Amino acid sequence: MATREEELLAPYLQVRSVLGADGTPVGPEPDLTPDQLREIYRWMVFLRVHDQRLLTLQRQGRLGTFAPFSGQEACQVGSAYLLEPKDWIFPTYRDHGAMMVHGLPEVNVIRYFMGDEWGSRAPDGVNVFPISIPIATQLNHAVGCAWASKIKGEDAVAVGYVGDGGTSEGDFHEALNFASVFNVPAIIFVQNNRYAISVPLHRQMKSRSIAQRALAYDIPGVRVDGQDVLAVLSVFREAIDRARSGGGPTLIEALTYRYGPHTTSDDPKRYRSQEELEEWQARDPIERMRRYLVAKGLWTEKEDEDLWNWAREQVAAAVAEAEAMGRPDPAGIFDYVYAELPWHLREQKEKLLAELARRQGEVKRHG
Amino acid sequence: MATREEELLAPYLQVRSVLGADGTPVGPEPDLTPDQLREIYRWMVFLRVHDQRLLTLQRQGRLGTFAPFSGQEACQVGSAYLLEPKDWIFPTYRDHGAMMVHGLPEVNVIRYFMGDEWGSRAPDGVNVFPISIPIATQLNHAVGCAWASKIKGEDAVAVGYVGDGGTSEGDFHEALNFASVFNVPAIIFVQNNRYAISVPLHRQMKSRSIAQRALAYDIPGVRVDGQDVLAVLSVFREAIDRARSGGGPTLIEALTYRYGPHTTSDDPKRYRSQEELEEWQARDPIERMRRYLVAKGLWTEKEDEDLWNWAREQVAAAVAEAEAMGRPDPAGIFDYVYAELPWHLREQKEKLLAELARRQGEVKRHG
Amino acid sequence: MARMTMVQAINDALRVAMRRDPRVVVMGEDVGVNGGVFRATDGLYKEFGPDRVIDTPLAEAGIIGTAIGMAVNGLRPVAEIQFDGFLAPAHEHVVNHLARIRWRSRGRFTAPVVIRIPSFGGIRALEHHSESIEAWYMNNPGLKIVVPSTAYDAKGLLLAAIEDPDPVLFLEPKRLYRAFREEVPEDYYTVPIGKARVAREGRDVSLFTYGAMVHVALEAAEKAAQEGIDVEVIDLRSLMPLDVEAIVASVQKTGRVVVLNEAPRTAGAAAEIIALINDKALLYLEAPVVRVTGFDVPMPYLLNEDLYLPDAERVLEAIREVRSY
Amino acid sequence: MARMTMVQAINDALRVAMRRDPRVVVMGEDVGVNGGVFRATDGLYKEFGPDRVIDTPLAEAGIIGTAIGMAVNGLRPVAEIQFDGFLAPAHEHVVNHLARIRWRSRGRFTAPVVIRIPSFGGIRALEHHSESIEAWYMNNPGLKIVVPSTAYDAKGLLLAAIEDPDPVLFLEPKRLYRAFREEVPEDYYTVPIGKARVAREGRDVSLFTYGAMVHVALEAAEKAAQEGIDVEVIDLRSLMPLDVEAIVASVQKTGRVVVLNEAPRTAGAAAEIIALINDKALLYLEAPVVRVTGFDVPMPYLLNEDLYLPDAERVLEAIREVRSY
Numbered sequence A, B: 001m002a003t004r005e006e007e008l009l010a011p012y013l014q015v016r017s018v019l020g021a022d023g024t025p026v027g028p029e030p031d032l033t034p035d036q037l038r039e040i041y042r043w044m045v046f047l048r049v050h051d052q053r054l055l056t057l058q059r060q061g062r063l064g065t066f067a068p069f070s071g072q073e074a075c076q077v078g079s080a081y082l083l084e085p086k087d088w089i090f091p092t093y094r095d096h097g098a099m100m101v102h103g104l105p106e107v108n109v110i111r112y113f114m115g116d117e118w119g120s121r122a123p124d125g126v127n128v129f130p131i132s133i134p135i136a137t138q139l140n141h142a143v144g145c146a147w148a149s150k151i152k153g154e155d156a157v158a159v160g161y162v163g164d165g166g167t168s169e170g171d172f173h174e175a176l177n178f179a180s181v182f183n184v185p186a187i188i189f190v191q192n193n194r195y196a197i198s199v200p201l202h203r204q205m206k207s208r209s210i211a212q213r214a215l216a217y218d219i220p221g222v223r224v225d226g227q228d229v230l231a232v233l234s235v236f237r238e239a240i241d242r243a244r245s246g247g248g249p250t251l252i253e254a255l256t257y258r259y260g261p262h263t264t265s266d267d268p269k270r271y272r273s274q275e276e277l278e279e280w281q282a283r284d285p286i287e288r289m290r291r292y293l294v295a296k297g298l299w300t301e302k303e304d305e306d307l308w309n310w311a312r313e314q315v316a317a318a319v320a321e322a323e324a325m326g327r328p329d330p331a332g333i334f335d336y337v338y339a340e341l342p343w344h345l346r347e348q349k350e351k352l353l354a355e356l357a358r359r360q361g362e363v364k365r366h367g
Numbered sequence C, D: 001m002a003r004m005t006m007v008q009a010i011n012d013a014l015r016v017a018m019r020r021d022p023r024v025v026v027m028g029e030d031v032g033v034n035g036g037v038f039r040a041t042d043g044l045y046k047e048f049g050p051d052r053v054i055d056t057p058l059a060e061a062g063i064i065g066t067a068i069g070m071a072v073n074g075l076r077p078v079a080e081i082q083f084d085g086f087l088a089p090a091h092e093h094v095v096n097h098l099a100r101i102r103w104r105s106r107g108r109f110t111a112p113v114v115i116r117i118p119s120f121g122g123i124r125a126l127e128h129h130s131e132s133i134e135a136w137y138m139n140n141p142g143l144k145i146v147v148p149s150t151a152y153d154a155k156g157l158l159l160a161a162i163e164d165p166d167p168v169l170f171l172e173p174k175r176l177y178r179a180f181r182e183e184v185p186e187d188y189y190t191v192p193i194g195k196a197r198v199a200r201e202g203r204d205v206s207l208f209t210y211g212a213m214v215h216v217a218l219e220a221a222e223k224a225a226q227e228g229i230d231v232e233v234i235d236l237r238s239l240m241p242l243d244v245e246a247i248v249a250s251v252q253k254t255g256r257v258v259v260l261n262e263a264p265r266t267a268g269a270a271a272e273i274i275a276l277i278n279d280k281a282l283l284y285l286e287a288p289v290v291r292v293t294g295f296d297v298p299m300p301y302l303l304n305e306d307l308y309l310p311d312a313e314r315v316l317e318a319i320r321e322v323r324s325y
């Protein structure tokens, strides 16, 4: 019986791939132009450089708590690359890669991790929702957003991001159920990086895959190699097409790994091994894509060197820009609580501004 | 592909039965003595009489809002009959049948619906948790209770009751996941009576069965004819055995129907048809069991008449007892907030008691 | 004008809003085919169809969470939570998201969701159907909190809430749903959020209250009048923001204050009103403020509900106490 | 005696409790192998194993809901919620069940669960990691609410909470976890819940506060002393129940009061303390009470956190104001 069930579950256990561990194709390649392929690779390199740089900035005390995504670049890029501007994403704290791919300027991300709410403010026209720290809640927001598109007769798609740990929250269930019942154009994207902070997946759930949870909602569920950007992109293409054409939601599970700590407050040595990390690094998504491009004759060593340099310059410029912004305007903490300041906030704002003026005076007198 | 999925789902769509619509066996009969079979029938008749009487009492203004379970007696009895005193149940507002089968005196149920918290107080040694009004929350309590048994090395089982609508709550997911991960001796029992107040099942979920949700947790899920007490009892026997012997949790979906309104505040004509009701009444669980007993030579018309009379007397006596209890002691609303009264509750209690004394005085003076 | 109960006025407000603004959708448990367990949404499903009057699955976090997503994407969801005690499962979405989306995104995204909730006690319902939940949210910036006490206000405040750019918790005193009929205009009008109403003018004692307790207060004020005490009853209508001007003006006039609400006593809305008087008008007080509230116990089951809920007698006691101080 | 930080004292309390009482289990996200994100449960997994130190799935309603079931069935769960903002998903279990199980069952069932939560601001964390959530629960009968401000109290109060027959919210000021080391006895002792502590005696002004703000208050009191103002700092330690005797006694002594906490201003714990003084000691006041609190805004991200949190300067301002009134 167990074997029969396993056989039947197979579609939810099989892992979709395009690239082998060494970058040679093992599955159908998505229909992309050489420029697109290069752009996808460029994004991944940029994200790696960005991520490593922000980690360093945090260690130097120039950022607050930071959640790195290195290792998960294929998921970040593959999930967002095909979206159109009208589409929406609802990210977690580890999805600033996808947020940038979907149009959020890097300087916003840096300001966010510096501790400025302005960082959460996507430019007008960029449909990138602020990072949701409360786990899995954003899935319901994504479903509601997609549902609104449907009600309004528009064809925009919404992607809700969540981690493996986040699938344990009630919100995961409620979001998938609403998405299923109302057949909304939402994609629920689980980056299964095997840990929720320190808790390994087998302590989080006993089911054999996350994708199989789609069975509970009678919606499509797919599993994909999250270290293979072309595979991620392929399953997203299908899911986006399905959503846009009225076919409803999809649950996607990507098998991936974060190389770094959960956040800069975390010490992963307490709960996982160096060997495990190295096994995953051997299937690095960037390296695989590079080999694929080189093998296809679309990429040279020289171009690669230039790219990494370009990325470092980009990131350096964004960091400089972010740091030049200085401290946020104190008024900002009052001005956006409501559309208009009610009397008590007006009073409190005036009091704070007076206090700051006075204290600045004091400092001056002392100086 | 669809066929494979259908095959996968088939075990979760099949409905386990013992009795046919006319009471003749169509599946393996559970191993029960004639006395047990008669007792099971007796319980169902008693519950029907109880339920109808309480409905009338409510219409007469002698009870508060009341949630009748008529039509669901096979579920109520079949789910609780095999439990031992050490086992626990965590009921909803519609499970006072199961509560009584598991040992709660009828007078408690009546006091509960009269509006006395004392009704929620199971006698010592009776492991019947108070009714949980917040939907699906009690599933987590049941799982925690079962888990405690396991941690303590005891073999008590806990049953959590929930309706079809309740499966949409996040708590349903979290409870099943915890039960699965920690492999606890819990049974999650869904009485799928096709409506959550007015909302029909197909607006509640798109999946083809509730039982199939077990697939998301890799735990056993079974579907049973909820109008067939021997079938319900059979799947419970398996689930109890599994739980007691360390085999972990089971999800059970029983297909059933409530004949009456959701509660006495509800008008089911607004959302379901008379024909539908009559279809279900034609498969009445009590009548089916009666025919089975008669066919087996275990029951006579005379016995049946006596039983209904006996039940009416029982219920009348319990109602009389409950009504004789008068109003609850006002001190009770203060005395159980904490183990000991903190100063502010002591003050408030004294104030209320003084006020009541004074007002009673006033009344007397007026009278 | 038509004579309407409060629940009819609410129903009318929803209809008027939906006719006027295609972005308005109504959602919740049993709000569609059934018209809501109190019939507040009666007839809307028929008129506006299942895309705008949505029977949702039984999942409050799902309801409020998806309403947030809808509002961010341009709709104006009016979500019904079936009873006060059942907002709790959606608490995370309310405090951690709904209240903060404008703030967090520096105005780029907003979530103008109205959450309508049949609230408070007095209808002898089952447990969790009679709760006062305003204190969960008054200390939680970003929400407006409105409680009507008349049919006219219920319609006008609800229409104001729906057009408000910020999220509004709209707590409907279910005990008043069918308690009276009043003249209510059939067309569109709003009652401003944040402004209290003088329900009865008086010189001797100020009585601040809201919701169903306004009527208890008025009854007590009538009795007090017979004893020669002239009570001013202020219906706060909005708990966030509070109408500080109305509160201070009345305290300045009378110097004696009763605060009345039906939530448990400790750390409820009544405490904030006392603290506000301390901040803004303490020197006008001629006696300590007297709080009349529920007890610090869970709302009792129905046989004891009357013990819990403040009644006119209890309020009159307080009026006498503060007057004779 | 050993010199311990507050987080070490908490860790020690858990170890002592688990050694002493086999019913005590610790559960939560990352509390096992990882020892908790603040290391409050460090070493417990090793000593007591996975049945008593339980890494749960990421689901707060599941954590608190199952803890309730465990407690009803005889265990003594100490559940950790990773950060203050993440109790919200379990709110329903806290208010609708945990607080009421004794009451609802007239004492037949009880749920003596302790919920430990790293709480409040001051560590420059991400959003939702710095919240003051006590106001969600003070108006909600059935819970005790404890906030320690010293390592000694943290251990003694936590042990008292674990042996308490009622559910306790144990809010740990995370900013104090490693802010100092103190002498802490290594054996079992309890500090009674419901009793305030005079952190500094004084004659001129009473300053009521709790948690990390106790240290801000003491700093302000030292500065005030230099200006000749003698401030009494009362560390409330327990918000439910409040120590009314200690509050009234201090007000009677000084007649001038500052209330300090870091929650938003409106309808927070500070409002209740003012209301309590109104109820019990208004005539002793020689000036309106001054509230020093956070602003009515969501806790800002880290670059603005300092603007939000009361500091000694702001408290000193208030001391001067109430003194010179």
Ligand SMILES: Cc1ncc(C[n+]2csc(CCOP(=O)(O)OP(=O)(O)O)c2C)c(N)n1
Pocket (backbone or CB within 6 Å): A094, A133, A134, A135, A162, A163, A164, A165, A166, A167, A191, A193, A195, A196, A197, A262, D029, D058, D060, D082, D086, D089
């Ligand atoms: C509701 C809620 N509970 C707890 C946390 C604390 N927390 C932050 S991240 C995290 C683990 C998340 O794991 P996973 O979902 O696998 O995502 P990953 O971090 O691996 O990307 C936890 C417990 C939170 N942010 N929100």
Ligand SMILES: Cc1ncc(C[n+]2csc(CCOP(=O)(O)OP(=O)(O)O)c2C)c(N)n1
Pocket (backbone or CB within 6 Å): B094, B133, B134, B135, B162, B163, B164, B165, B166, B167, B191, B193, B195, B196, B197, B262, C029, C058, C060, C082, C086, C089
């Ligand atoms: C958390 C919560 N939300 C809403 C309600 C109001 N309510 C009571 S019963 C009910 C429908 C329940 O349907 P179902 O789970 O199918 O059980 P049934 O009543 O059919 O037995 C609803 C919405 C509630 N009690 N708790």
Ligand SMILES: [Mg+2]
Pocket (backbone or CB within 6 Å): A163, A164, A165, A191, A192, A193, A194, A195, A196, A197
């Ligand atoms: Mg993860």
Ligand SMILES: [Mg+2]
Pocket (backbone or CB within 6 Å): B163, B164, B165, B191, B192, B193, B194, B195, B196, B197
């Ligand atoms: Mg049902």
